[in-house]
Amino acid sequence: MxxxxxxxxxxxxxxxxxxxxxxxxxxxxxxxxxxxxxxxxxxxxxxxxxxxxxxxxxxxAAPVLEALRSALDLGDTGYPFGTAYAEALAAFAHDRWGWDGLRVADTAIVPDVMMGIVEVLRLITDPGDAVVVCSPVYPPFYAFVGHDAREIVEARLGPDLRIDLAALADAFVRARRGGRRAALLMSNPHNPTGVVHTRRELEAVAALARTHGVRVVSDEIHAPLVLPGAVFTPFLSVPGAENAFALASASKAWNLAGLKAAVAIAGPEAADELRLLPEEVGHGPSHLGIIAHTAAFRAGGxxxxxxxxxxxxxxxxxxxxxxxxxxxxxxxxxxxxxxxxxxxxxxxxxxxxxxxxxxxxxxxxxxxxxxxxxxxxxxxxxxxxxxxxxxxxxxxxxxxxxxxxxxxxxxxxxxxxx
Incomplete structure (x- = not known):
């Protein structure tokens, strides 16, 4: 054709x-x-x-290409080290979203966002516990969570494709049934609908999660890709989200999926839990991936x-x-x-x-x-x-x-x- x-x-x-x-x-x-x-x-x-x-x-992007070329010219292809990635992300969050709450000390590098989500969910839930998702939603949420022996509980989006708080509250009740621990795995912005949650919506989600004793893990891989007419709000920046986690990466915005690296971020009440992340998780990201993602956040604006x-x-x-x-x-x-x-x-x-x-x-x-x-x-x-x-x-x-x-x-x- x-x-x-x-x-x-x-x-x-x-x-x-x-x-x-x-x-x-x-x-x-x-x-x-x-x-x-x-x-x-x-x-x-x-x-x-x-x-x-x-x-x-x-x-x-030219800054990413230059950083990778420089590393290869130096033979800098060893193991990852340091906090440059988280520092670059924190500076980007300040400049783009006006958020100064990303503390580098409360972060960890992870292989990619989905593997980071799995590792964080292991910190706050056990096999047999429930993970709530707002469907329709990114398919690996089902696959990765299910393969790790957690039960998926759906809270369907409303007809306007935005979070339905009544459906979410019902899902939280079902998820917590029998005294189970539960988490909400949220896509922020939402994949596949392209909805960008407002600060008011996220505040309501945080309050509801607190009421029901549900922990929140926010997938923010698309955060830099908010289009004119909308504003991105980091979930950890809203009141009530102090015990939540977020996962971030330059992967989607700078098209770096083949250069594996992401950052897990803990709210201040969850920082001690993030420090329990097994040391070997930090060996998963590619050193070249971290170099590329750091360059994207630092110089790819x-x-x-x-x-x-x-x-x-x-x-x-x-x-x-x-x-x-x-x-x-x-x-x-x-x-x-x-x-x-x-x-x-x-x-x-x-x-x-x-x-x-x-x-x-x-x-x-x-x-x-x-x-x-x-x-x-x-x-x-x-x-x-x-x-x-x-x-x-x-x-x-x-x-x-x-x-x-x-x-x-x-x-x-x-x-x-x-």
């Missing part, structure tokens, strides 16, 4: 050329991207446009600003393309991340129930299967995100405008051919 190359975002505009020059999302061609060997670009055949897994189609402008433009473009090619789909405009949650139930497709269920990332069903088979566009299947995900797909718009246009055009033709 071949299509003509669409023109870029604003043909004829004098400033469009300058914008494209600095937009990381407009730098690479499809031919260049197909030379990549990562999961996104090698899972499917070459005729498929991959808009599924959370990798962006961007070059490496200008690159990030350019990226956010590109993502904002793509977010708008996606809305226009959905209206043009797929008017029966529901498009919830994301406030953060580079992920869009599309409601395909109006297409009348079925089959989500044929797959294995939440956390099974590899399976496709319903609309995602149709778009792969008929449009040759790979999306994430909604059913793996848990209750409320059926009939939906997650689309990664962290790609070039050209690929986004081609993908939506293909999807529209596939739907019209049903």
């Amino acid at each position: 071949t299509e003509p190359e669409p023109t870029d975002r604003t043909p004829g505009a004098a400033d469009a050329t300058d914008a494209r020059r600095t937009d990381p999302l407009a730098r690479l061609s499809l031919e260049q991207l197909r030379r990549r060997t990562s999961m996104k670009w090698r899972t499917h055949p070459e005729d498929v446009l991959p808009l599924w897994v959370a990798e962006m189609d961007v070059p490496v 200008e690159w990030l600003d350019d990226l956010l402008l590109g993502l904002d433009a793509n977010r708008t473009l996606l809305g226009e393309l959905v209206a043009e090619h797929l008017p029966d789909l529901g498009y919830h405009r994301p406030e953060g991340t580079y992920l869009a949650w599309l409601d395909c139930r109006g297409l009348g497709l079925h089959g989500d129930h044929d797959a294995e269920g939440p956390g099974v990332v590899s399976d496709l069903a319903g609309p995602a299967r149709m778009f792969l088979d008929r449009a040759r566009v790979a999306l994430s299947s909604g059913h793996v995100f848990g209750t409320g995900g059926e009939g939906h797909v997650r689309l990664n718009f962290g790609t070039t405008p050209t690929i986004l246009r081609q993908a939506l055009s293909r999807m529209g033709r596939a739907v019209r051919g049903l």
